[in-house]
Amino acid sequence: MQKLTGKILLVTEDNLEGSVISEVAAIISENCLFDLDAPIMRLAGPDVPSMPFAPTLEDEFMINPDKIKTKMRELAEF
Numbered sequence: 001m002q003k004l005t006g007k008i009l010l011v012t013e014d015n016l017e018g019s020v021i022s023e024v025a026a027i028i029s030e031n032c033l034f035d036l037d038a039p040i041m042r043l044a045g046p047d048v049p050s051m052p053f054a055p056t057l058e059d060e061f062m063i064n065p066d067k068i069k070t071k072m073r074e075l076a077e078f
Contacts, residue, residue, distance in 0.1 A: 009075050011071075041074070
């Protein structure tokens, strides 16, 4: 997809730090840095020890379509 837009958004439900998408972002940066029109953006759960049990906190933790849409707009406007 990067070839079409020059922008990359990586999404995971895992924590941001130390997740698989961190490594994927590093590999993309090593190989495609000068082909990108914007920094690689990552959308992930917050860096907390575990998933909360309270429904309102769980909603805040989980990735949902609105969060993805917001991050995609932010990336498109870059």
